[in-house]
Amino acid sequence: MRLKRTYLFIFSLLFWFCSFSHSGHAQPTLGVVWEVPEDNRSLSEQLQLFNDLGVTHLEIKHPVSTDLLSDLDNSSFSILIRSDQRYYILKTLETKQNAIQHNVTDLIRTYDAFSRVAALGVISQSHFKDPDFTSAFESFSERFSTQTDKSLYHYLDEKWYTLDAPDLPFGVLLAENEFQSGDLKDFSQQFQTFVENKDELIIFVHSDWLTNAVNKSPEFQTSLKLFSEDGTWSLPLPQQKAASPDANWLVFALLIFWIILAVQIKFIPNARPMILRYYFAHRFYVDDILHYRERYATQSIVMMVLHALTGGIVAYVTTMILVSEAGLEALFYHIPSLEVFGSSYFSISLLSILVILILQAISVFWLYLPARNLDHVSQIANLYAGLFYTDYLTLTLLISFYLTDLSTILVIVLATFYVLIGFINFYLTAYNTARNLGPEKIIYFLITAFMYTLIAISALVYLLTQTEIIDILSLSISL
Numbered sequence: 001m002r003l004k005r006t007y008l009f010i011f012s013l014l015f016w017f018c019s020f021s022h023s024g025h026a027q028p029t030l031g032v033v034w035e036v037p038e039d040n041r042s043l044s045e046q047l048q049l050f051n052d053l054g055v056t057h058l059e060i061k062h063p064v065s066t067d068l069l070s071d072l073d074n075s076s077f078s079i080l081i082r083s084d085q086r087y088y089i090l091k092t093l094e095t096k097q098n099a100i101q102h103n104v105t106d107l108i109r110t111y112d113a114f115s116r117v118a119a120l121g122v123i124s125q126s127h128f129k130d131p132d133f134t135s136a137f138e139s140f141s142e143r144f145s146t147q148t149d150k151s152l153y154h155y156l157d158e159k160w161y162t163l164d165a166p167d168l169p170f171g172v173l174l175a176e177n178e179f180q181s182g183d184l185k186d187f188s189q190q191f192q193t194f195v196e197n198k199d200e201l202i203i204f205v206h207s208d209w210l211t212n213a214v215n216k217s218p219e220f221q222t223s224l225k226l227f228s229e230d231g232t233w234s235l236p237l238p239q240q241k242a243a244s245p246d247a248n249w250l251v252f253a254l255l256i257f258w259i260i261l262a263v264q265i266k267f268i269p270n271a272r273p274m275i276l277r278y279y280f281a282h283r284f285y286v287d288d289i290l291h292y293r294e295r296y297a298t299q300s301i302v303m304m305v306l307h308a309l310t311g312g313i314v315a316y317v318t319t320m321i322l323v324s325e326a327g328l329e330a331l332f333y334h335i336p337s338l339e340v341f342g343s344s345y346f347s348i349s350l351l352s353i354l355v356i357l358i359l360q361a362i363s364v365f366w367l368y369l370p371a372r373n374l375d376h377v378s379q380i381a382n383l384y385a386g387l388f389y390t391d392y393l394t395l396t397l398l399i400s401f402y403l404t405d406l407s408t409i410l411v412i413v414l415a416t417f418y419v420l421i422g423f424i425n426f427y428l429t430a431y432n433t434a435r436n437l438g439p440e441k442i443i444y445f446l447i448t449a450f451m452y453t454l455i456a457i458s459a460l461v462y463l464l465t466q467t468e469i470i471d472i473l474s475l476s477i478s479l
Contacts, residue, residue: 026198026199026200027195027198027199027200027231028191028194028195028199028200028201028202028203029056029057029201029202029203030053030054030055030056030057030202030203030205030224030227030228031055031056031057031058031059031080031171031202031203031204031205032050032055032057032058032059032204032205032206032207032210033059033173033204033205033206033207034046034050034058034059034060034207035177035206035207035208036060036064036068043068046207046211047075049210049211049214050077050207050210051075051076051077052225053210053214053221053224053225053228054224054225054227054228054229055077056076056077056078056202057077057078057079057080057118057171057202057204058072058077058078058079058080059079059080059081059082059121059204060079060080060081060082061081061082061084062081062082062083062084062107062110062121063110064081064111069111069114069116069117070114072114072116073114073115073116075116077116078116078118078119079114079116079117079118080117080118080119080120080121080153080160081107081111081117081119081120081121082120082121082124082155083103083104083107083120083121083122083123083124085100085103085122085123085124086123086124086125086126086330086333087124087125087126087329087330087333087334087475088123088126088127088133088137089126089127089130089133089334089468089471089472089475090127090130090132090133090136090467090471091467091468091471092126093133093136093137093140094136097140100140101143104122104144104147104152105147107120107122108120108144108147108148108150111150112148112150117150118150118151119150119151119152119153119162120148120150120151120152120153121152121153121154121155121160122141122144122152122153122154122163123154123155124154124155124156125155125156125157125326125329125330125479126154126156126475127471127474127475127478128154128156128161128166129474129478130471130474130475130478133471134166138163138166141163144163145163145164151164152164153170154166156479157326157479158172158173159171159172159173160172160202160204169201170201170202171201171202171203171204172201172202172203172204173204173205173206174187174190174191174203174204174205175187175205175206175209175210175213176206176209177206177207177208177209178208178209179208179209179212179213179216183209183213184213184217184220184235184237185237187205187213188223188233188235188237191203191233192233195227195231195232195233219235219236219237220235223235248403250313250317250399250402250403251399251403253313253399254395254396254399257306257309257310257392257395258392260302260306261392264299264302268296268298268299268302269296270296270299271299274299274382274386275386275389278386278387278389279386279389285386286383286432286435287435289379289382289383290373290374290379290432290433290435290436292375292376292379296378297377297378297381297382299382299385300378300381300382300384300385300386301381301385303385303386303388303389304357304360304381304384304385304388305357306388306391307356307360307385307388307391308353308356308357308360309353310391310394310395310418311352311353311356311418312349312350312352312353312356313349313395313398313399314352314394314395314398314414314415314418315348315349315351315352316345316346316348316349316352317398317399317402317411317415318411318412318415319345319348319349320345320402321402321408321411321412322477323476323477323479324479326479327475327476327477327478327479328343328344328345328348328476329343330472330475330476330479331472331473331476332347334472334475335472338351356422359422360384363384363426363429364377364380364381364384365377366448366452367380367383367384367426367429367430367433367448368380370443370444370447370448371433371434371437371444372437372440373433373436373437374433380429380433383429383432383433384425384429387421387424387425387428388421388425390421391418391421394414394417394418394421397410397414398411398414398415398418401414423456426448426449426452427449427452430444430445430448430449430452431449
């Protein structure tokens, strides 16, 4: 049975790439990820356009109406229908086998009778980069192939793979739905490479992108028609002026941070002395606070707020580096509580700011309440906030390295340094506070530093033992 399915798969691929080829040699073909219009007139116009441009394959999201499929059965397109099932991790396969089996069976039963439906997409953007997931899915999916003669596939990282050949993509996405002025040059270069290499791939573009591209560039439409006729690719592009770089909000944020520092030094009396004494006369600074000679906490409160804002920027930049938009969607899909501020990178940033503010408030009162030698919360606040002036250097370097693409590794190192500062600051504040506690010093350290360490380690161990969380993060980073 396995050998039979292999022959069917090979025959299906040959049918896809040969039946619609107008030239005598191997070449890529054009496919469209079709966002089906709601009105019939636009639908008919798009189908006519696709046919004129030499499009051979249409991928449509499930569910597809029976009327549309009946009409497409009389067309020359090969139809791919992709299920809405996505973002599977290993635990999904382990806990939802019956539901998955039902979804696939229903998908096959719905479209099996339509002759132009060539392939069915079972899942998308799932954790195939995890060997355990891949092995489990291959074992689980063997039963699917016996239910239909149509090819079954999955979509991952802008590529399409059949279940019978998971390492060999049969399609690649070159253009998303939003058309931009520089897209045609990039498309032409990549498409030319596929043509020269005689890759037997389906080159997919989004339908919205394609319609916008041909409307704005008649040359592009002509080039696609010629390619469908004789298999040669050439796209004349007008000379484009170099676009001036867009202003980045991170630069403005950094500038505002430095302006705030200048305002602090100018208008808050103890700001400049606090900075100098904290780093260059630390012992005298601590003694003055313990004896309540430094009474104002305005500067410290400002620095704690700025530290939280810095954390938001660090979280934003780090997430932008490590997690693609598809990965972010997968993260929000599995952990919807992260979408409290919306479904974008800014949601991660704003959530980080909120969490850091809460943790700082907890830390200040945690350090203050057991300290019998202190009468005012402002004393702890002044001890706690001084180290946060390192954020100015950290943030300046991090944004500089990120915007100039100088070193991703250094950006991650700086982000790690920011996190370590938060931990180090708690221990340093506890140590400074306990200086004149006398015999109660050990008890104070047990209540603060020891308990802090115990909770931090317990939280870390808990996260590392939660395989589902690890799989979700791994999937998000891998996409």
